[in-house]
Amino acid sequence: MTENITAPEYIKHHLQNLTCTLHDGRFHCAHSAEEAKEMGFWAFNLDTLGISLVMGVLFLFFFRKAAKNATAGVPGGLQNFVEWVVEFVDTSVRGSFSSGRNALVAPLALTIFFWIFLMNFMDLLPIDYVPMLMGALGLSHFKVVPTTDPNATFGMSIAVFFLVVYYSIKIKGAGGFLGELALAPFQNRNPLVQAAFVPVNLVLEGVNLVSKPVSLALRLFGNMYAGEMIFILIALMGGAWAGATLGNITLFGSQVLLSLGWAIFHILIVTLQAFIFMTLTIVYLDMAHQEHH
Amino acid sequence: MNINATLLAQTIMFVLFVWFCMKFVWPPIMGALTTRQKQIADGLAAAERGKHELELAAKRATQELHAAKEKASEIIAQAEKRAAEIIDEAKANARAEGERIIAGAKAEIEQEVNRAKESLRQQVVELSIAGAEKILRREIDAKAHAEMLTAIAKEL
Numbered sequence: 001m002t003e004n005i006t007a008p009e010y011i012k013h014h015l016q017n018l019t020c021t022l023h024d025g026r027f028h029c030a031h032s033a034e035e036a037k038e039m040g041f042w043a044f045n046l047d048t049l050g051i052s053l054v055m056g057v058l059f060l061f062f063f064r065k066a067a068k069n070a071t072a073g074v075p076g077g078l079q080n081f082v083e084w085v086v087e088f089v090d091t092s093v094r095g096s097f098s099s100g101r102n103a104l105v106a107p108l109a110l111t112i113f114f115w116i117f118l119m120n121f122m123d124l125l126p127i128d129y130v131p132m133l134m135g136a137l138g139l140s141h142f143k144v145v146p147t148t149d150p151n152a153t154f155g156m157s158i159a160v161f162f163l164v165v166y167y168s169i170k171i172k173g174a175g176g177f178l179g180e181l182a183l184a185p186f187q188n189r190n191p192l193v194q195a196a197f198v199p200v201n202l203v204l205e206g207v208n209l210v211s212k213p214v215s216l217a218l219r220l221f222g223n224m225y226a227g228e229m230i231f232i233l234i235a236l237m238g239g240a241w242a243g244a245t246l247g248n249i250t251l252f253g254s255q256v257l258l259s260l261g262w263a264i265f266h267i268l269i270v271t272l273q274a275f276i277f278m279t280l281t282i283v284y285l286d287m288a289h290q291e292h293h
Numbered sequence: 294m295n296i297n298a299t300l301l302a303q304t305i306m307f308v309l310f311v312w313f314c315m316k317f318v319w320p321p322i323m324g325a326l327t328t329r330q331k332q333i334a335d336g337l338a339a340a341e342r343g344k345h346e347l348e349l350a351a352k353r354a355t356q357e358l359h360a361a362k363e364k365a366s367e368i369i370a371q372a373e374k375r376a377a378e379i380i381d382e383a384k385a386n387a388r389a390e391g392e393r394i395i396a397g398a399k400a401e402i403e404q405e406v407n408r409a410k411e412s413l414r415q416q417v418v419e420l421s422i423a424g425a426e427k428i429l430r431r432e433i434d435a436k437a438h439a440e441m442l443t444a445i446a447k448e449l
Contacts, residue, residue: 019295060310063322070324072329
């Protein structure tokens with residue numbers, strides 16, 4: 001903290017996206033959370049978009065490079081790493097996806113896993129560096145971790161949701177899919193009683209269906225957001241620096257130690273969340289491929 | 294923290310990334326992995342086959358060695374037998390030759406003895422005739438008695 005701002009301001013500053021919009025033919029970015037809210041739906045979080053685009057392009061660039069030079073002979077360093085990741089994803093898909101072959105599932109899982117991993121990994125950059133750099137470039141706010149923005153996580157989970165619906169209808173037919181929604185879990189041989197169950201079933205199964213993308217997105221968002229929050233709180237300790245007193249030195253030391261500890265622990269979280277998102281996607285798609293009754 | 298159009302942009306980006314990954318990243322890598330897997334499997338199978346063949350060859354080599362040894366010992370036995378035969382033959386020949394030489398020598402000795410006897414007899418006859426001639430010179434006519442003396446000499 002270079003300027004004299006209070007702790008709540010520091011936190012707020014770190015939690016706000018670079019939200020920009022074209023308003024009355026003029027491009028401008030929000031300077032506060034209220035302003036960002038006022039922009040309504042047609043605004044873009046440029047930091048989320050930029051970082052996630054860079055991460056996605058990085059991922060595809062290196063994997064494409066390895067794929068282009070892939071040989072069945074002795075693999076080089078990059079190919080080794082890429083093959084290791086691909087094989088890991090392929091094993092997960094084989095383990096969770098039991099409904100025959102689907103050319104989409106494995107590449108989808110790989111993209112989800114590695115893209116989310118890279119985006120989460122931005123969390124391990126020192127928390128103030130990128131926002132300060134961007135501040136020097138004239139950008140008031142900058143959130144480095146795209147997955148702490150629900151737009152990014154919901155963006156992915158909604159795509160997954162549409163895939164689930166698409167494959168449900170493709171495999172079971174529209175009737176089969178609707179039947180699954182309307183005729184379970186409560187069933188009765190008597191058609192009248194069954195008809196009475198339909199609304200209840202629709203509500204239950206509807207919630208069940210919608211909860212899939214919501215839980216996917218919120219789990220990732222929540223974990224990363226909380227992790228980011230703790231980094232911010234740890235960063236506040238040394239931020240109270242006002243001369244080399246014993247208390248300040250102790251605070252600074254604890255900030256270094258706690259950051260280190262939390263960052264090391266976060267390496268696990270970062271990978272784990274990417275893995276969970278990938279595995280659940282595979283499982284949801286597998287369920288979409290299976291006939292339940 | 295607001296939901297805004299970023300959501301749509303992220304979804305589109307995600308779909309494009311997945312499409313790219315599915316088209317240009319996954320298939321070549323998987324292809325390489327599968328090909329290598331097959332190569333390794335083939336290599337292992339070939340190694341296994343080679344090992345098996347080596348075992349067979351070793352077995353065959355042992356058999357050949359055995360057969361060769363047997364043949365060699367057979368040949369040696371035959372050669373020994375033949376050598377013994379040749380020695381026996383040579384011994385027999387030598388003995389026969391020796392006997393022949395001895396027989397020849399004996400015959401010659403016999404002849405020599407006979408010749409000596411003959412000449413001795415002749416000399417005895419001549420001596421007898423000379424003695425008798427001296428004794429009987431005066432009283433006996435050599436011509437009259439020569440016939441009788443020759444007959445006596447033949448009886449000796």
